[in-house]
Amino acid sequence: MNAIIWIGIAFFFGTIAKLIRLPPLIGYLGAGFLLPSIAQLTSDPNLASELKNSEALNQFADLGVTLLLFTIGLKLKVKNLLRLPIWGTGFGHMALITLAMSGLLFLLASTGLGPMSGLDIKAIALISFALSFSSTVFVVKVLEEKAAMNSFYGSLAIGILIIQDIAAVIYLAASTGKIPSPWALALVIGLYPIHRLMKKFLNFIQHGELLLLFGLLIALGGAVLFESFGIKGDLGALILGIMLSKHKYATNLAKELFNFKDLFLVGFFLSIGLSGIPDSDIILTAALISLVLPLKALLFFFFLTKLRVTSRTAILSSAILFNYSEFGLIVAKVGVDTQVLSPEWLTIIALSLAISFLYASPLSANSEKLIEFFIEKAKKFESKSRLPEEIIIDPGDVNIIIIGMGRLGTGAYDEFLHQGIDKIVGFDNDSSVIERHTEEGRHAILANSVDPDFWERFCINHPSIHMVLLSMPQTSNNLFAAQQLRSNNFEGKIFATVKYKEDEALLKENGVDYIFNFYTSAGAGFASESLSVLPQKEGSMEICAENII
Numbered sequence: 157m158n159a160i161i162w163i164g165i166a167f168f169f170g171t172i173a174k175l176i177r178l179p180p181l182i183g184y185l186g187a188g189f190l191l192p193s194i195a196q197l198t199s200d201p202n203l204a205s206e207l208k209n210s211e212a213l214n215q216f217a218d219l220g221v222t223l224l225l226f227t228i229g230l231k232l233k234v235k236n237l238l239r240l241p242i243w244g245t246g247f248g249h250m251a252l253i254t255l256a257m258s259g260l261l262f263l264l265a266s267t268g269l270g271p272m273s274g275l276d277i278k279a280i281a282l283i284s285f286a287l288s289f290s291s292t293v294f295v296v297k298v299l300e301e302k303a304a305m306n307s308f309y310g311s312l313a314i315g316i317l318i319i320q321d322i323a324a325v326i327y328l329a330a331s332t333g334k335i336p337s338p339w340a341l342a343l344v345i346g347l348y349p350i351h352r353l354m355k356k357f358l359n360f361i362q363h364g365e366l367l368l369l370f371g372l373l374i375a376l377g378g379a380v381l382f383e384s385f386g387i388k389g390d391l392g393a394l395i396l397g398i399m400l401s402k403h404k405y406a407t408n409l410a411k412e413l414f415n416f417k418d419l420f421l422v423g424f425f426l427s428i429g430l431s432g433i434p435d436s437d438i439i440l441t442a443a444l445i446s447l448v449l450p451l452k453a454l455l456f457f458f459f460l461t462k463l464r465v466t467s468r469t470a471i472l473s474s475a476i477l478f479n480y481s482e483f484g485l486i487v488a489k490v491g492v493d494t495q496v497l498s499p500e501w502l503t504i505i506a507l508s509l510a511i512s513f514l515y516a517s518p519l520s521a522n523s524e525k526l527i528e529f530f531i532e533k534a535k536k537f538e539s540k541s542r543l544p545e546e547i548i549i550d551p552g553d554v555n556i557i558i559i560g561m562g563r564l565g566t567g568a569y570d571e572f573l574h575q576g577i578d579k580i581v582g583f584d585n586d587s588s589v590i591e592r593h594t595e596e597g598r599h600a601i602l603a604n605s606v607d608p609d610f611w612e613r614f615c616i617n618h619p620s621i622h623m624v625l626l627s628m629p630q631t632s633n634n635l636f637a638a639q640q641l642r643s644n645n646f647e648g649k650i651f652a653t654v655k656y657k658e659d660e661a662l663l664k665e666n667g668v669d670y671i672f673n674f675y676t677s678a679g680a681g682f683a684s685e686s687l688s689v690l691p692q693k694e695g696s697m698e699i700c701a702e703n704i705i
Contacts, residue, residue: 162213164421165191170218181297184425185510189434191426215425219376221482222295222393222422225321226375227417228314229235229397230410231305236315241543246314246319250288252455257284257448264444270437271500282491287445289324289481290452292317293421294513298476299394308545309472309605312465316477321394324483343385358405367405368412374400375413378541384523392485424482434507440499449512453478466546467534468527468609475523479512480505531580549603549614552583557621558582559605559637560628561589564653564674568625569598579620606633611640626652626668631659635666642667
């Protein structure tokens, strides 16, 4: 019964947040803070006790975080973490923001303000470290809503978050005295046969409900396995996800887990609020701590631009990292358990996290306006050289562009060649797809059309380009590309694929000239092809129908 009430409360407050144009997760946070008050209004003492008892909800939340890290691992390339803009920004930013936050807390502690009184150096350092992280949950949700998980700025942000998560895991292992088991080395050695076994199962399953169960088993079972060896379970789920990231069905697996992960994460946001009802001192302390958020964003921008990232990409990454993290609560919980911090600091950090989301939500939603406002001044901080992902894209002398080189895009490319049209280029955001097309002799370029920076680097108004085919599987991606084409004054013809008829009008409203509904068109083509092989007879279609029957 309490689970139904949790879901109902989360839905109600999430809907209110959406109505006022805030992410639903802000509503879930608010619901968490109000749950204890709601529990007091019930006449059933057992129900009230269950609602205020966060243990079950915490377990629900832990499952969400584990699945989140597993799905991140499925999309992560290890070599990206070794890149200087990622590990340099990740570690450098954590060090500087911890020092800056320690200075602020030391000054506030000297005032004797409420929770600040009695803080020693060890407590200040712990709080500062806890507030140096940015929220993995928030960033992933924003990137998924913007269909920008594969964008360059999204990859940078995710990479930086993984570096932070690794630092948090190392700290937690050291502070709790949870030393890995001597058998941990055996687990590391055993990962190779585990990896081979997972790949065989994934090759066999490929699609369907078994794929969902397989993902849940690997993520949750893997977390339990790593925990038994004295290694944090969430880190284990991340590692297992990374091990499967290069598999051709990894994307299918991530899609199957998508909705389950979101459901469990609702529990995570509810559980944050259950850390306590804030009083005036706690609210004031959290508000003061939130004053450091602009410094966090500026430091992210500083590190990224110094490490050859363009100002545009640095602004986009900084905007979504402009928040505190759920890992801060986990670190603070360790501080409370070891009596370094008083319990009220859990509520302070939870409220600071909620405030940071309130700031970060409109910033991430209006990132393009931020760029317009700051870009000219920001360019002064750019490095003279660019990273390979940010160089100007020059496809050469082409007439037709195909964005999305999956089966449909490849079929269109080959048909153009068959018709004698060879001035074609295909774009795709999967490097393995580009490598395959290049080996097969097609002109293909690695690029991500849902990354706003792509359209800054690619001159679409070249006079030779008169046709663009949008053949990405997600309608939202095709819609975004069409909007970018027309906003950049492209006057050629735009063709787009669509799955559902109700999406056709939206695409046409945003500048698409011709729609290809591949369910409808495939059915028509299938029927046409079927009839073409029947014996030709004079008369009407009724004769053909007789042949079919």
